[in-house]
Amino acid sequence: MSVPISAYLTLAAVLFGLGTVGVLISRNVIVLFMCIELMLNAANMALIAFSRALNLMDGHVMVFLVMTVAAAEAAVGLGMIITIHRNRETINIDRFDLMKW
Amino acid sequence: MTLDAVIFVISAVVAIFGAAMMIAQRNPVASVLYLILSLVAQSVIYVQLGALFVGVMLVIVYAGAIMVLFLFVIMLLNLRGGEDLGRPSGRISRFTKYAVTLLLFIELIFVIRGVALPPVADVVSSQPDAFGSVRAVSMLLFTRYLYPFQLTGVLMLIAVVGAVVIARKERTDELPEETASEAASPEKSREGTQE
Numbered sequence: 001m002s003v004p005i006s007a008y009l010t011l012a013a014v015l016f017g018l019g020t021v022g023v024l025i026s027r028n029v030i031v032l033f034m035c036i037e038l039m040l041n042a043a044n045m046a047l048i049a050f051s052r053a054l055n056l057m058d059g060h061v062m063v064f065l066v067m068t069v070a071a072a073e074a075a076v077g078l079g080m081i082i083t084i085h086r087n088r089e090t091i092n093i094d095r096f097d098l099m100k101w
Numbered sequence: 102m103t104l105d106a107v108i109f110v111i112s113a114v115v116a117i118f119g120a121a122m123m124i125a126q127r128n129p130v131a132s133v134l135y136l137i138l139s140l141v142a143q144s145v146i147y148v149q150l151g152a153l154f155v156g157v158m159l160v161i162v163y164a165g166a167i168m169v170l171f172l173f174v175i176m177l178l179n180l181r182g183g184e185d186l187g188r189p190s191g192r193i194s195r196f197t198k199y200a201v202t203l204l205l206f207i208e209l210i211f212v213i214r215g216v217a218l219p220p221v222a223d224v225v226s227s228q229p230d231a232f233g234s235v236r237a238v239s240m241l242l243f244t245r246y247l248y249p250f251q252l253t254g255v256l257m258l259i260a261v262v263g264a265v266v267i268a269r270k271e272r273t274d275e276l277p278e279e280t281a282s283e284a285a286s287p288e289k290s291r292e293g294t295q296e
Contacts, residue, residue, distance in 0.1 A: 002103040005218045008150065011113045013209040015120055015143075017202050022124040024198040030129045030175060034136050037167070038120055041143060044159075052150045052232075053218045060155050060238045061246045067162055068253040072260030074167050078174045079268035085178050086270070 008049035016042035029093045033077055040070045108149060115142035129175045133168055140164045151233040 015038060022035030044063045051059025084098075085091055119139025126132045140163050147156030231237065242250055 002105045003109045003149075006213050007109065007113075008146065009213045010210065011116065011146070013206060013213065014117055015139075016209065017206040018117065018120040018124065020202045020205060021199065022120075024202065025195060026124060028129060028180075030171065030180070031124065031126075031132050034123060034132060034171065037163075038123070038136065038139070041140065041159075041163070044155075045143060045146065048147055048150050048152045048155065051152070055232070057233065057238055057241050058246075060152055060233060061242050061249075063152070063155050064158070064238075064242065065249060065253055067158065068256060071162070071167055072256050074170055075260050075264040076267065078170060079264035081174060082177065082268045091178065091180065 005049050005053045008052075009046055012042045012045040012049065015039075015045065027092050027094060029081055029091050029096065032093055033074065033081075037070055037074065040066055105149065109146065112142045112145040112149070115139070116146070129180050130172065133171050133175065137164045137168050140168075153233045154235045154238050155233070 019035045019039035019042060022038065023032055026032045026035060044066055047059040047062050047066070051057060081091065084096060088095060116139045119135045119137075119142060123132045123135040123139065126135060140159060144156040144159040144164075147159060
């Protein structure tokens with residue numbers, strides 16, 4: 001195989017960095033959620049690359065668990081977004097300050 | 102440049118392009134579509150790394166199901182990208198955010214450079230119990246990782262029930278005047294208040 005594992009890990013790092021930038025700068029809460037999904041995917045890619053490097057399939061199982069957690073998080077989070085949008089008429093993350101004091 | 106490297110470079114460029122465009126878009130529907138583009142490119146890389154089953158699951162579960170959930174919520178809230186999101190909160194400047202992310206990225210690169218990885222062999226094959234095939238992954242999932250696997254089922258149940266409870270409209274405890282008079286027909290009044 002001609003592509004080294006570190007290239008895959010670097011790609012995962014780039015995607016994780018893009019996700020971090022998105023979480024920090026986006027003000028639309030739905031885009032922010034998608035950036036979190038992107039960060040989870042970057043971690044998944046690192047897991048897949050490591051399991052290939054070590055020739056173990058445990059990483060694939062971990063990816064399944066991460067995908068399940070991502071799906072659960074998306075379902076609950078989008079429910080919360082709907083409720084807050086219904087009460088406050090906004091999707092701006094800066095206005096989501098119910099638990100701030 | 103071998104075929105492997107060509108495939109990797111093309112998929113990596115598409116994945117990064119999709120992710121960057123997702124952040125840059127104002128319209129959330131376009132954001133979702135760019136994220137799907139990025140996910141498909143990532144699944145190509147999964148397959149290249151020998152994770153055939155997980156790569157297919159990424160497209161089916163992520164691009165197919167979770168992204169449709171996002172689209173559904175966007176349609177439900179009727180977002181078109183023209184919403185006034187207000188001015189950015191000025192407590193932390195945008196430059197600081199980029200700088201912190203760059204620092205994190207450099208740190209990750211240092212870690213990747215520092216770790217010694219064994220060279221990998223070509224393992225992608227179409228044998229039924231080859232590395233990353235359905236049979237091999239599920240064998241591991243249903244033996245060594247059976248307990249975590251069952252726990253994810255519980256997690257999904259909690260998440261689904263929780264999502265329904267959170268997103269449901271608050272039911273008003275006292276009935277409105279006109280429905281209170283219809284108390285003689287209980288089904289009708291319940292229909293009116295539950296919504």
